[in-house]
Amino acid sequence: MAATDQPQAPSGGEMLTGLLSSLLVLLIAALCILPFDHKTFVDWVGTAFMAATPVQIVLGLLWHNNKPDHIGQLAQPVKGIALTALTCLVGAAVFATVMLLVGRGHGPTPMVVQYFIMSIVVIIWMLPIWQCWPLTLFSKDPLVFGVLTLVFSYLLAYLLWYVFFDYSLLAQIGHPHYYPELDPGGLLNMWTATTFFVTVAGLIVVHFLFDLWPIEKLTGKTAQPLRGIIASVYLLVLAWIVRTVFVDGLQMEPVEYMVRVPVCLIFGTFLVNNMMQFSLFNQQVQPIKGCLLLVCAVLVGAVMYEVYSWASALHAGQALGTGPAAGYAQEIWIASAMLGVTFPIIFLVSGFFGFWPLVRR
Secondary structure (H helix, E strand, O other), rough: OOOOOOOOOOOOHHHHHHHHHHHHHHHHHHHOOOOOOOHHHHHHHHHHHHHHHHHHHHHHHOOOOOHHHHOOOOOOOOOHHHHHHHHOOOHHHHHHHHHHOOOOOOOOOOHHHHHHHHHHHHHHOOOOOOOOOOHOOOOOOOHHHHHHHHHHHHHHHHHHHHHEEOOOHHHHOOOOOOHHHHHHOEEEEEEHHHHHHHHHHHHHHHHHOOHHHHHHHOOOOOOOHHHHHHHHHHHHHHHHHHHHHHHHHHOOHHHHHHHHHHHHHHHHHHHHHOOOOOOOOOOOOOOOOHHHHHHHHHHHHEEEEEEHHHHHHHHOOOOOOOOOOOHHHHHHHHHHHHHHHHHHHHHHHHHHOOOOOOOOO
């Protein structure tokens, strides 16, 4: 994701800084996971991290880690600590609210977890594609419409979750955490809905490698809401095509597809873009630059999938099963560790702390 407030690394040092910072990200993620047993990590830790992710995206993507103003003016590492504390505070409030209103006291059920996933999908959708419209109609102050967009995204995520997600599959298999009162009984099977919307989020993130090309070409100089409509239709159709190719054409199991393709692509994109301070292939023009970055993101994502597969067995003490018969144990662990935990830490290291202390202003 693009950022306008990136610190400047020493000339020619972006690659080294990115590699060292990526290792730091993985180390912090491991330290966040290791103290917990497998069930606690998947059910509670990963979910709690997801609760804080939308506010991180607003702080980084919309406010470029410079708002609120009194925090943005601080020097590192105090600025990073303050942004992290703010994220934890908002995340804790969101976590408690969702557990009460959506989870109704039943804990981190599959329903609650997938609602949190939808909240991340929607905030990624609202910022670059809809440019915070219609909340910008109420105020032109970025702090105000940013907060409004965050609240609106949670409400819109609930609407989409309520309309499209159906959990009757859990009732059929006798899942211990199926509660009929939490099941919205939506239009699509829970995994069909999840894999589709995660694909949409993945495509939005991948388009940052192309500086939003060809979305900017398609929308031209159109204003909102027409810009958002055109871009959303394009992304929804493209997501349907991509998912159909892999799931129906290549016969990939849907949850395996979700983790191996959009989840790994999102992760790979942030490693080659954000962690490398947006410095790779800058001598190239679009879409050539985007294609080169995409190749790197695919390769990095594939490698990291194997790393996290190995880490899942190490953490659980045994190889985790895959597929529906095993309850997607390995797939859920990898997704929770990769995007649930490590993804927010990428924001923390590269955005909140601005690569401090490796890079100093």
